[in-house]
Amino acid sequence: MGIKVITEKCTGCELCIKSCPYGAIEVVEKIAVIGDNCNLCGACVEACPKGAILITREKSQRKIPEGYSGVWVFAEQWDGEVAPVVYELLGEGKKLADKLGAELSAVLLGETIEQSAHELISHGADTVYLVEGPALKDFNDDPYTQVLAELILEYKPEIVLCGATSVGRSFMPKVATRLKTGLTADCTGLEIEEKRKLLLQTRPAFGGNIMATIICPENRPQMATVRHKVMAQAKRDETHRGKIIRKNFDGKLTSRTKILKEVQEREETANLAEADIIVSGGRGLGEAKKFGLIREFARELGAAVGASRATVDAGWIPYSHQVGQTGKTVKPKIYIACGISGAIQHLIGMQSSDIIVAINKDPDAPIFKVATYGIVGDLFEVIPEFISRIQKGHL
Amino acid sequence: MNIIVCIKQVPETAEIRIDEKTNTLVREGVPAIINPFDTYALEEGIRIREKCGGGVTVLTMGPPQAEQALREAIAMGVDSGVLLSDKAFAGSDTLATSYALSRAIRQMGRFDLVICGKQAIDGDTAQVGPGIAEMLGIPFIAYVRKIEEIREGYIRAERLMETGYQIIEMSLPSLITVVKEINEPRLPSLRGMLKAKKTNISVWDVEKLGGDTGRFGLDGSPTQVIRIFTPEPRKGGEILQGAVEEQVAALIERLKETKLV
Numbered sequence: 001m002g003i004k005v006i007t008e009k010c011t012g013c014e015l016c017i018k019s020c021p022y023g024a025i026e027v028v029e030k031i032a033v034i035g036d037n038c039n040l041c042g043a044c045v046e047a048c049p050k051g052a053i054l055i056t057r058e059k060s061q062r063k064i065p066e067g068y069s070g071v072w073v074f075a076e077q078w079d080g081e082v083a084p085v086v087y088e089l090l091g092e093g094k095k096l097a098d099k100l101g102a103e104l105s106a107v108l109l110g111e112t113i114e115q116s117a118h119e120l121i122s123h124g125a126d127t128v129y130l131v132e133g134p135a136l137k138d139f140n141d142d143p144y145t146q147v148l149a150e151l152i153l154e155y156k157p158e159i160v161l162c163g164a165t166s167v168g169r170s171f172m173p174k175v176a177t178r179l180k181t182g183l184t185a186d187c188t189g190l191e192i193e194e195k196r197k198l199l200l201q202t203r204p205a206f207g208g209n210i211m212a213t214i215i216c217p218e219n220r221p222q223m224a225t226v227r228h229k230v231m232a233q234a235k236r237d238e239t240h241r242g243k244i245i246r247k248n249f250d251g252k253l254t255s256r257t258k259i260l261k262e263v264q265e266r267e268e269t270a271n272l273a274e275a276d277i278i279v280s281g282g283r284g285l286g287e288a289k290k291f292g293l294i295r296e297f298a299r300e301l302g303a304a305v306g307a308s309r310a311t312v313d314a315g316w317i318p319y320s321h322q323v324g325q326t327g328k329t330v331k332p333k334i335y336i337a338c339g340i341s342g343a344i345q346h347l348i349g350m351q352s353s354d355i356i357v358a359i360n361k362d363p364d365a366p367i368f369k370v371a372t373y374g375i376v377g378d379l380f381e382v383i384p385e386f387i388s389r390i391q392k393g394h395l
Numbered sequence: 396m397n398i399i400v401c402i403k404q405v406p407e408t409a410e411i412r413i414d415e416k417t418n419t420l421v422r423e424g425v426p427a428i429i430n431p432f433d434t435y436a437l438e439e440g441i442r443i444r445e446k447c448g449g450g451v452t453v454l455t456m457g458p459p460q461a462e463q464a465l466r467e468a469i470a471m472g473v474d475s476g477v478l479l480s481d482k483a484f485a486g487s488d489t490l491a492t493s494y495a496l497s498r499a500i501r502q503m504g505r506f507d508l509v510i511c512g513k514q515a516i517d518g519d520t521a522q523v524g525p526g527i528a529e530m531l532g533i534p535f536i537a538y539v540r541k542i543e544e545i546r547e548g549y550i551r552a553e554r555l556m557e558t559g560y561q562i563i564e565m566s567l568p569s570l571i572t573v574v575k576e577i578n579e580p581r582l583p584s585l586r587g588m589l590k591a592k593k594t595n596i597s598v599w600d601v602e603k604l605g606g607d608t609g610r611f612g613l614d615g616s617p618t619q620v621i622r623i624f625t626p627e628p629r630k631g632g633e634i635l636q637g638a639v640e641e642q643v644a645a646l647i648e649r650l651k652e653t654k655l656v
Contacts, residue, residue, distance in 0.1 A: 037458035040486030182617030256534035
């Protein structure tokens, strides 16, 4: 196991140095030398034009576990309502299942939620595994982990997908760890490889500066959490038929964590991860109360409210609105940055939005480098003008 | 209270630039820092010790130079540091990393709370914290934005969710991952920096951790990276010209054309 440079092939061209995200390569006397902080990520293998870098693994003794088939989608629900990302996963899951010639199933946990199971079937699920009980009403790590892990062991799906939501990213790692299998976080692309029928999982890393494609060749199931708003939602088809398999976990569920209270802090606006449009405010607002203008603008557009780190740190708006490296990564259809200069930490969190609109006084602000449409101007003039045109029915 | 804080040394992602000609990462001169989310974990660990007494140990896995990150943590006020460093750990995915860190925590004896940052800014997976909790068989709360109460055998905390928060309680020993909102990390003090220079950092190899050697590093990692590529860089678009009315009218036209609104 390890990485090696085939010295006869290496020309000392240094392309590997440029490709290494860890800065682990040097060229000494025209030969690449790989240092201790190499993480075996393989970027240099890809970059080397001579094929001079090899990563070798010990010949695996493991066999691919047998009997695993089908694609599963974890159907996250809140107050009995299925999260929108689930319909995106059913749309994508159907494509994967068709390529594998396999079934698409959903797993639904909650208190009394049979109605939602039919909704999942109308969106393409051939089977819904339904587990109801008071312990499953709201998300709680322990019972959710226990139920999903046991269902997977019993029914052996080949692929398990879940939204990269707070819920998915909290308990899926526990499920994967319990099953000793791989989990790829926050995927933006899924495909089936032709030859071995493996799931190709593509995701951003290093703040979106690089993309990595990841496989889980020898362990089952292959598990991934998937980012919102990337995959197309499954179309609703009431004629689609599927079956519901009820499982009973009464008396078997335990939890070491107890949820004492749930507090909704949702403003009148939608949540950032699910929003089609986000209006974000930055330092250019000048003071806390000016966020009222951003809120009004968002309301008119039916948008969610985002914020730059500077405004959150200044206490103008709660942290849950922060977009960027230490806040949230978002990918709305339209992102409108108002008075945000566009520090790289902010861009990391929003640069994969479909359309970016920037409104800023400074024509040299870095935000204009990524903006689809830019307006160099005073946001206190531009936004009211925009709002008045919406109110007049221009949009 | 015995607290263990797990941290990761990461490249300062924000400093990474793309070479526009070759569309590759320019990694030269990018500093290595403590993962920003982990600084909140360190601060929280130190605050709990200041309130409840006990000690804070910082733990990381990485190449020998990751020792620097541990010294920075000690300069902030942490008591001691352990570095897991061995070529056998290279290529660890989140499962193998969780395994190594959980083995190390077991070796440390009695502990009350393990604190991790929500995620690291290089991998962004957020999987190692819950992975460690699962391997240690202890309860876990993700995305903690506030500890409401902590005492012998008990913690109550607020977990940040997409549309609000939950108040959750559990017994100790347990593990939490923390978000930025939880505190404001302190800067290293002069005394801390002097202490950091003198403190002996324990370096543990794969043998010290024991366990199943097949579960470390590349061989213990079910996932494999098969391709790394740079996405097409985003290009700047159109700057809308004219007076405010004209700019806004033009923007509205453009947005209408997209049929997204």
